[in-house]
Amino acid sequence: MNLVLARACTNTCPYCFESGEREKGKAGLVSMENVMKLAVWARQSQLPYLSLLGGEPFLHPELPAIVTLFRKTSPGTGLRILTGGIFKNRLLEAINPEDAGIIFNVNEPRDYRNPKHFDKVINNIETAIRRGFRVILGFNVWRPDFDPMFMPELAHRLGRTNFRWTIANPQRNFPSSVVSPEQFGETADRCFEMLQEAARLKIEGLLDCPLPMCFFTDAQLGWIGQYHNSIASRMGACEPVMDVTPELEAVRCFALSDTQRVKVTDFGSEQEMSDWFRLNTDYQLLNSGIFPHCVDCPHFQSGRCFGGCLAWHQDKITEGAEPPGTALAVAMQTLLDAGQPEAALEKYESTGFWARTVVPMIVAAMAATELKRWDLVVRYATEAHDQTTEPDIKAVASQLLAGVPTGRFEAADDDDDVPPFVVCS
Numbered sequence: 001m002n003l004v005l006a007r008a009c010t011n012t013c014p015y016c017f018e019s020g021e022r023e024k025g026k027a028g029l030v031s032m033e034n035v036m037k038l039a040v041w042a043r044q045s046q047l048p049y050l051s052l053l054g055g056e057p058f059l060h061p062e063l064p065a066i067v068t069l070f071r072k073t074s075p076g077t078g079l080r081i082l083t084g085g086i087f088k089n090r091l092l093e094a095i096n097p098e099d100a101g102i103i104f105n106v107n108e109p110r111d112y113r114n115p116k117h118f119d120k121v122i123n124n125i126e127t128a129i130r131r132g133f134r135v136i137l138g139f140n141v142w143r144p145d146f147d148p149m150f151m152p153e154l155a156h157r158l159g160r161t162n163f164r165w166t167i168a169n170p171q172r173n174f175p176s177s178v179v180s181p182e183q184f185g186e187t188a189d190r191c192f193e194m195l196q197e198a199a200r201l202k203i204e205g206l207l208d209c210p211l212p213m214c215f216f217t218d219a220q221l222g223w224i225g226q227y228h229n230s231i232a233s234r235m236g237a238c239e240p241v242m243d244v245t246p247e248l249e250a251v252r253c254f255a256l257s258d259t260q261r262v263k264v265t266d267f268g269s270e271q272e273m274s275d276w277f278r279l280n281t282d283y284q285l286l287n288s289g290i291f292p293h294c295v296d297c298p299h300f301q302s303g304r305c306f307g308g309c310l311a312w313h314q315d316k317i318t319e320g321a322e323p324p325g326t327a328l329a330v331a332m333q334t335l336l337d338a339g340q341p342e343a344a345l346e347k348y349e350s351t352g353f354w355a356r357t358v359v360p361m362i363v364a365a366m367a368a369t370e371l372k373r374w375d376l377v378v379r380y381a382t383e384a385h386d387q388t389t390e391p392d393i394k395a396v397a398s399q400l401l402a403g404v405p406t407g408r409f410e411a412a413d414d415d416d417d418v419p420p421f422v423v424c425s
Contacts, residue, residue: 015142030246039073058087085121101134166208236305255311325357
């Protein structure tokens with residue numbers, strides 16, 4: 001989870017992911033009252049980690065007090081400050097290095113409007129390192145012709161063992177200067193060069209926002225799995241981030257800041273909020289991916305890949321609309337009540353992955369019970385039981401499993417019906 005301390009910024013990144021938030025009438029700074037509310041919520045909900053960002057968080061005059069307040073109020077919440085690095089380095093003296101880490105987002109020198117700003121950023125990084133802060137460098141790839149040697153060499157020079165990087169994502173329905181999906185091929189090749197150089201220097205590349213599984217070629221991804229294993233594990237699916245505004249309103253992420261917002265304090269935990277965004281935002285945007293081949297890709301069909309950043313997806317979001325799984329469950333239950341369990345089961349199995357949530361999964365197990373398809377009862381009831389935290393659904397799943405005859409947990413002999421696995425290209 002990320003909290004915006006200040007909407008204003010000292011930098012002019014062409015790809016800025018937060019520029020859509022800078023509108024008239026919005027608070028420029030988070031109030032100490034709201035900081036206290038969030039800190040209390042963080043303690044009560046056992047929030048594991050919070051990032052303080054902007055704009056530029058060092059523009060908040062009470063940044064040291066905010067860090068101290070969180071440390072005292074919610075000591076179990078780890079803190080890190082995400083900064084563009086353009087600030088007076090004396091501000092670092094007021095923060096205890098043990099209280100918060102710092103992630104410096106660094107651009108190539110040519111991308112700073114003022115040439116002196118790059119030197120300022122590097123000077124602040126060196127100062128933070130000397131003062132004992134946990135420092136990580138971040139790098140956003142926003143154009144295909146970036147210098148692949150820049151970040152590995154900078155990280156090596158500054159004694160870092162890793163750096164964070166990602167492809168800059170667009171803001172939905174807002175002008176963005178980023179790499180387009182049509183440019184992914186040439187950009188991926190340069191990213192691969194960057195990772196090869198990082199491996200040569202014994203530096204780990206840490207992927208921030210996930211990329212579609214087909215961003216890299218299979219050969220490139222195989223190499224990445226050996227030398228940058230954490231990147232391989234971050235490819236494909238994207239969990240809600242939750243960027244929190246100074247008003248304590250959360251958006252799924254800044255890329256989707258034009259979609260639904262919720263009050264953080266209306267939820268009992270970060271996970272509860274994440275589940276809400278998954279049901280009310282993600283599932284409405286996952287009817288297709290950013291490429292035509294996404295719909296036929298086994299990674300997309302199985303939920304291993306979101307088909308690229310959701311901000312690129314063209315699906316509409318209807319506020320208050322029922323999640324796709326709800327409509328599926330109702331349709332299946334109608335068929336089941338009409339004495340058509342086979343049609344209900346067929347409807348479930350022919351529907352896309354993202355609509356097959358735990359409720360329709362339970363109805364599918366019910367239909368399989370009527371058909372005495374015990375292998376499917378076991379599969380669907382077990383999956384539903386394991387994937388939900390709702391006691392009522394767990395109870396129904398347990399009842400269905402209890403009704404499976406002894407010795408009938410074997411799968412049906414239908415291997416011939418399983419299509420061959422095809423990797424998307």
